[in-house]
Amino acid sequence: MKIALLGVGQAGGKVADAILDYEAASRVDFVTDAVAVNSARADLLGLSRIPVDRRVLIGQSRVKGHGCGADNELGVTVAEEDIDEVRGAVDDLPVHEVDAFLVVAGLGGGTGSGAAPVIARELSRLYTEPVYGLGLLPGSDEGGIYTLNAARSFQTFVREVDNLLVFDNDAWRRSGESLRSGYASINEEIARRLGVLLGAGEVSKPPVPESVVDASEIINTLAGGGVTTIGYANSRLDRPARGLFGRREPDPDETDVVNRITTTVRRATLGNLTLPANVESTERALVIVSGPPRYLSRKGVEGSQRWLEEETGTMEVRGGDYPIPDSDYVAALVVLSGVTDVPRIKELQQIGAETQRNLKERAAQRPEALRDLVWDGDGEIDPLF
Numbered sequence: 291m292k293i294a295l296l297g298v299g300q301a302g303g304k305v306a307d308a309i310l311d312y313e314a315a316s317r318v319d320f321v322t323d324a325v326a327v328n329s330a331r332a333d334l335l336g337l338s339r340i341p342v343d344r345r346v347l348i349g350q351s352r353v354k355g356h357g358c359g360a361d362n363e364l365g366v367t368v369a370e371e372d373i374d375e376v377r378g379a380v381d382d383l384p385v386h387e388v389d390a391f392l393v394v395a396g397l398g399g400g401t402g403s404g405a406a407p408v409i410a411r412e413l414s415r416l417y418t419e420p421v422y423g424l425g426l427l428p429g430s431d432e433g434g435i436y437t438l439n440a441a442r443s444f445q446t447f448v449r450e451v452d453n454l455l456v457f458d459n460d461a462w463r464r465s466g467e468s469l470r471s472g473y474a475s476i477n478e479e480i481a482r483r484l485g486v487l488l489g490a491g492e493v494s495k496p497p498v499p500e501s502v503v504d505a506s507e508i509i510n511t512l513a514g515g516g517v518t519t520i521g522y523a524n525s526r527l528d529r530p531a532r533g534l535f536g537r538r539e540p541d542p543d544e545t546d547v548v549n550r551i552t553t554t555v556r557r558a559t560l561g562n563l564t565l566p567a568n569v570e571s572t573e574r575a576l577v578i579v580s581g582p583p584r585y586l587s588r589k590g591v592e593g594s595q596r597w598l599e600e601e602t603g604t605m606e607v608r609g610g611d612y613p614i615p616d617s618d619y620v621a622a623l624v625v626l627s628g629v630t631d632v633p634r635i636k637e638l639q640q641i642g643a644e645t646q647r648n649l650k651e652r653a654a655q656r657p658e659a660l661r662d663l664v665w666d667g668d669g670e671i672d673p674l675f
């Protein structure tokens with residue numbers, strides 16, 4: 291599936307860069323073009339893969355290139371005011387080659403959190419291709435404002451995109467490690483998962499997949515909107531060293547091949563999801579199994595689809611394979627789309643509402659600050675727009 295990638299804010303730009311790194315290493319083209327949008331000049335300069343002429347600085351007249359300082363209403367304002375600049379960069383993209391847009395942002399800060407939903411709304415207005423979001427949730431130790439930002443942005447972003455893929459930074463922090471020091475490995479993990487998903491149908495050289503995951507399979511899985519979480523697991527193969535003269539790798543036992551696939555799919559589904567969710571609340575699913583062709587099997591993929599149907603309670607489970615001849619792994623990617631039972635989102639909304647209440651109480655002592663607050667008085671969090 292070919293995408294146009296838009297990284298918004300600092301985290302959005304860095305994750306977009308990581309996806310481009312993955313694409314370059316995998317030698318499969320799935321990003322047609324990439325654009326970075328930010329209100330902080332230094333963050334745009336810090337990017338490595340996104341071409342310089344595709345980096346758009348917004349909000350210069352208001353924040354002078356210094357970012358939105360975790361104020362996501364300001365993020366909305368600067369994106370709305372400078373939407374022509376963003377539109378100009380997207381107009382230059384070969385949109386006729388694109389199957390979908392992907393807008394990536396950290397939802398806890400100011401620029402990405404506020405601007406990403408504005409940009410998604412504009413893309414949906416202008417183009418017929420689906421617009422997907424990839425939202426990164428803040429760590430629980432980043433404070434109430436980040437949580438409130440994320441809760442508000444989440445509500446708006448999910449409404450403005452055709453589907454919101456979510457990655458919870460909090461669930462991915464390694465124990466004893468600060469979130470900040472873990473960003474590089476977290477970004478690689480996000481890139482790997484998206485790379486397998488988007489690259490699977492773009493294999494143009496032999497060996498071609500037995501069962502291709504083309505763009506329409508992905509689009510149909512994500513159709514209907516809501517929130518998507520992605521699972522991934524791999525299993526290392528004990529393959530003989532390559533390059534040994536005249537030695538052909540023996541064919542593996544078929545039962546072992548099928549068992550390895552079904553076990554890996556189970557681990558992908560029940561292990562580390564990008565956003566922990568109750569699997570039974572899934573509406574549609576997609577499973578992709580990658581690895582060297584002789585370790586792939588239609589029977590294995592179909593068996594895994596049946597298992598996923600039982601586990602999720604939905605009959606809409608698609609599947610396919612992604613041959614990677616040089617790989618030393620069999621890997622499984624499981625896309626769970628339309629999940630509704632997500633404890634982290636509930637928690638985000640509760641903490642966000644509490645933070646909003648505290649801000650209101652404090653602002654009541656300083657009436658002039660009230661106008662900056664969105665507060666409907668019933669404890670609910672308002673969307674950003």
Ligand SMILES: Nc1nc2c(ncn2[C@@H]2O[C@H](COP(=O)(O)OP(=O)(O)OP(=O)(O)O)[C@@H](O)[C@H]2O)c(=O)[nH]1
Nearest residue numbers: 299300301357358359360396398399400401402428
């Ligand atoms: N996964 C991941 N999350 C990040 C990264 N950098 C920042 N974040 C998260 O993103 C949120 C902050 O968003 P940023 O993208 O830094 O902020 P911004 O959108 O540029 O907004 P302002 O700086 O306020 O203008 C926090 O919750 C961080 O934990 C990163 O490289 N990877």
